[in-house]
Amino acid sequence: MLKIKNLKADIENKSILNNFNLEIKPGEVHAIMGPNGSGKSTLSNILSGKKGYDVSGEILFENKNLFELETEERAHKGIFLAFQYPLEIPGVNTNIFLKTSLNAIRKARGEKQLDAIEFLKLVKLKAKDLKFDEEKLNRQLNVGFSGGEKKKNEILQMSILNPKLSILDETDSGLDIDALKIVADGVNSLRKKDNSFLIITHYQRLLDYIKPDYVHVLMNGKIIKSGGPELALELENKGYENFN
Amino acid sequence: MEEQLKIDFEKLLENSNFSKKNVELKRKNFDNFIKKGFPNRREENWKFSDLNQIISKNIKNLSFYNDLSKPNKIDQSIFIDGLEHNKLVFVNGKIEKIEFDYEEKNKIEILDDLVLEKFNDVNNSLLFLNNAFVSNYFKLTVKKNYALQKPLIIYNITNKDLVSKNVNLKVDIMLEENSSLKLIEFSNDKSTTNFININYNFDLQKNSILKNYKIDNNSNSNIKYYFNNISQDTNSVSEIFLLSSGSEFIKNEINCNLNGIYASAFVNGVFMLNETKHHEIKTNINHLVENTKSYQLIKSVLDDTSKAVYQGKIFVDSKAQKTDGYQLSKAILLNDNTEFNAKPELEIYADDVKCSHGSSSGSLNEESIFYLMSRGLNYKEAKKLLINGFLLDVVEKITDSEIKNLIKNIMSLKQ
Ligand SMILES: Nc1ncnc2c1ncn2[C@@H]1O[C@H](COP(=O)(O)OP(=O)(O)OP(=O)(O)O)[C@@H](O)[C@H]1O
Ligand SMILES: [Mg+2]
Numbered sequence: 001m002l003k004i005k006n007l008k009a010d011i012e013n014k015s016i017l018n019n020f021n022l023e024i025k026p027g028e029v030h031a032i033m034g035p036n037g038s039g040k041s042t043l044s045n046i047l048s049g050k051k052g053y054d055v056s057g058e059i060l061f062e063n064k065n066l067f068e069l070e071t072e073e074r075a076h077k078g079i080f081l082a083f084q085y086p087l088e089i090p091g092v093n094t095n096i097f098l099k100t101s102l103n104a105i106r107k108a109r110g111e112k113q114l115d116a117i118e119f120l121k122l123v124k125l126k127a128k129d130l131k132f133d134e135e136k137l138n139r140q141l142n143v144g145f146s147g148g149e150k151k152k153n154e155i156l157q158m159s160i161l162n163p164k165l166s167i168l169d170e171t172d173s174g175l176d177i178d179a180l181k182i183v184a185d186g187v188n189s190l191r192k193k194d195n196s197f198l199i200i201t202h203y204q205r206l207l208d209y210i211k212p213d214y215v216h217v218l219m220n221g222k223i224i225k226s227g228g229p230e231l232a233l234e235l236e237n238k239g240y241e242n243f244n
Numbered sequence: 245m246e247e248q249l250k251i252d253f254e255k256l257l258e259n260s261n262f263s264k265k266n267v268e269l270k271r272k273n274f275d276n277f278i279k280k281g282f283p284n285r286r287e288e289n290w291k292f293s294d295l296n297q298i299i300s301k302n303i304k305n306l307s308f309y310n311d312l313s314k315p316n317k318i319d320q321s322i323f324i325d326g327l328e329h330n331k332l333v334f335v336n337g338k339i340e341k342i343e344f345d346y347e348e349k350n351k352i353e354i355l356d357d358l359v360l361e362k363f364n365d366v367n368n369s370l371l372f373l374n375n376a377f378v379s380n381y382f383k384l385t386v387k388k389n390y391a392l393q394k395p396l397i398i399y400n401i402t403n404k405d406l407v408s409k410n411v412n413l414k415v416d417i418m419l420e421e422n423s424s425l426k427l428i429e430f431s432n433d434k435s436t437t438n439f440i441n442i443n444y445n446f447d448l449q450k451n452s453i454l455k456n457y458k459i460d461n462n463s464n465s466n467i468k469y470y471f472n473n474i475s476q477d478t479n480s481v482s483e484i485f486l487l488s489s490g491s492e493f494i495k496n497e498i499n500c501n502l503n504g505i506y507a508s509a510f511v512n513g514v515f516m517l518n519e520t521k522h523h524e525i526k527t528n529i530n531h532l533v534e535n536t537k538s539y540q541l542i543k544s545v546l547d548d549t550s551k552a553v554y555q556g557k558i559f560v561d562s563k564a565q566k567t568d569g570y571q572l573s574k575a576i577l578l579n580d581n582t583e584f585n586a587k588p589e590l591e592i593y594a595d596d597v598k599c600s601h602g603s604s605s606g607s608l609n610e611e612s613i614f615y616l617m618s619r620g621l622n623y624k625e626a627k628k629l630l631i632n633g634f635l636l637d638v639v640e641k642i643t644d645s646e647i648k649n650l651i652k653n654i655m656s657l658k659q
Contacts, residue, residue: 045614048614048618049617049618050614051610051614070617070622070623071614071617071618072617072618072620072621072622072623074618075617075618075619075620076620080618081618083615083618086615087609087611087612087615089612089615089616089629089630089633090633090634090637091632091633091634091635091636091637092629092630092632092633097616097619097629100621100625100629101616101619101620101621102620104619104620104621104622104625105619105620108620140633157619161619161620
């Protein structure tokens with residue numbers, strides 16, 4: 001599904017990623033752990049098509065060169081990024097944003113757009129699953145949401161858009177224990193044989209709930225070690241300093 | 245230009261039957277205008293908008309005499325649909341229709357042929373010009389305890405016959421005690437390069453409520469100046485909303501005197517400008533007695549090489565304790581070549597007051613754009629959503645929900 005080969009990314013002449021390689025197959029869950037500033041969000045942003053990086057190498061998503069696609073085209077193709085810091089968008093009603101987003105993606109995929117009633121039904125259902133206070137959906141997007149509510153809102157969007165590749169950039173940071181469980185359930189319910197996940201986290205705890213197939217350690221711009229879930233435990237014990 | 249002014253002024257006197265006293269008054273105004281001329285940037289009030297230069301740059305051979313003897317056709321298609329309303333229609337500065345079908349006739353008084361009665365030494369050359377050339381003016385009085393059933397829309401229409409003319413309009417509105425009026429001023433211009441000079445005087449007596457919405461959103465090459473003078477007695481409320489968008493140049497000057505306790509004034513405005521448009525809002529809110537309140541919120545979205553100016557002044561007299569004055573302006577600059585000037589001014593002579601002001605401008609937040617695009621919206625859609633969101637809270641300030649919806653439609657903010 002996703003093949004990253006020799007990815008190199010610089011920002012303002014500073015090298016962030018270098019010789020970065022990763023392959024994710026359909027249905028797989030990969031976790032990436034790495035110290036602050038190691039380039040995890042940079043990787044997420046590049047996968048979603050954010051501008052402003054000097055990139056080289058190759059990223060294939062379902063055998064299509066991602067560098068040729070605009071951000072919204074990647075979303076249409078099924079790439080979803082749950083932001084580490086979801087943005088507040090004043091004046092934009094959350095429900096209307098969700099509907100606009102869903103219908104833009106459905107339209108691009110040649111699917112029928114949902115009318116207001118169909119949409120509300122869907123949203124109600126998904127919000128209930130995530131124990132997300134529906135009343136908040138009538139507020140401005142993320143404005144006045146708590147940190148955890150913003151993260152939950154990302155997962156709500158994910159479950160509504162039903163992407164093929166979901167990138168969760170530290171979605172667990174800022175979630176309380178119950179919320180963490182709910183979010184993990186949300187992710188697990190989307191786990192299907194052709195939905196893949198890239199989960200960025202600092203904490204082993206999330207991986208107790210969402211069992212990854214692979215864990216990767218990102219340091220100095222590249223993956224320095226890959227392994228199974230046990231790698232996360234090892235990291236938690238040793239820390240990055242004494243890793244290697 | 246001075247020669248043209250003189251010729252046109254004599255022509256006006258020749259073709260009208262003003263009384264002797266009236267002619268004298270007009271002459272006095274005329275002489276004052278000749279002395280001062282069009283305002284330029286050397287005047288503090290005009291430092292961001294040099295009208296003299298703007299007129300000479302945009303209008304070739306400006307002339308001042310309008311033959312108002314022949315009636316103009318009204319293009320009915322521009323009337324606003326879906327909102328029952330009373331109408332007052334000006335075409336090229338001439339009143340063409342007065343229609344108050346929804347109102348009790350003895351509760352309002354309409355005069356459409358008033359002439360100047362006294363000299364007003366305001367030191368505003370454009371008012372001198374207006375008083376000199378306006379042929380007759382219009383006055384609406386809403387009687388005590390009467391609230392108009394339906395809004396009044398003043399259509400200010402210019403058609404394509406009008407080219408390089410100066411048009412002067414004067415409208416007085418008197419709201420007697422406990423009365424109320426919703427007034428929409430809707431401009432529609434098919435004319436080219438005229439200088440339109442409009443003077444509104446609002447007299448709000450005790451407990452009266454004025455809601456005034458000015459909509460200028462169809463693109464045209466005219467240069468406009470509005471002088472809105474508002475005088476407010478005890479417990480009266482004025483709510484002004486400006487959509488400043490269509491004309492090449494507009495300066496909206498709002499002078500509001502809060503003369504009675506508990507009087508309050510709200511000025512909310514949106515600049516949506518592109519190309520070479522240049523618009524200004526200049527307010528003088530004068531808190532003259534205690535316990536008065538004013539609130540101003542101006543938001544701008546500027547594209548191409550457009551320019552917006554907001555000069556907001558709050559004056560608090562030494563008698564005006566417990567004044568509550570607030571003003572805020574925010575601008576989004578979509579292009580490096582746009583310009584936004586904000587000059588807030590607080591002049592406070594009382595000590596127990598609550599006054600604040602703030603201003604900010606910046607480009608569209610690219611992070612927000614990326615966020616929206618990562619959810620499948622293209623750049624244009626993301627930009628539009630952000631701009632609409634940015635402007636929404638000003639429009640939400642409109643307290644009449646029917647008119648709020650109308651304005652949302654006009655601004656395509658409807659979701
Ligand atoms: N716009 C930018 N301009 C300059 N440097 C940047 C920019 N964005 C990121 N960086 C730098 O790139 C490096 C990688 O940042 P990134 O956000 O990808 O780290 P991260 O691994 O996500 O860290 P964290 O765990 O703290 O979220 C950091 O050193 C950061 O300071
Ligand atoms: Mg990060």
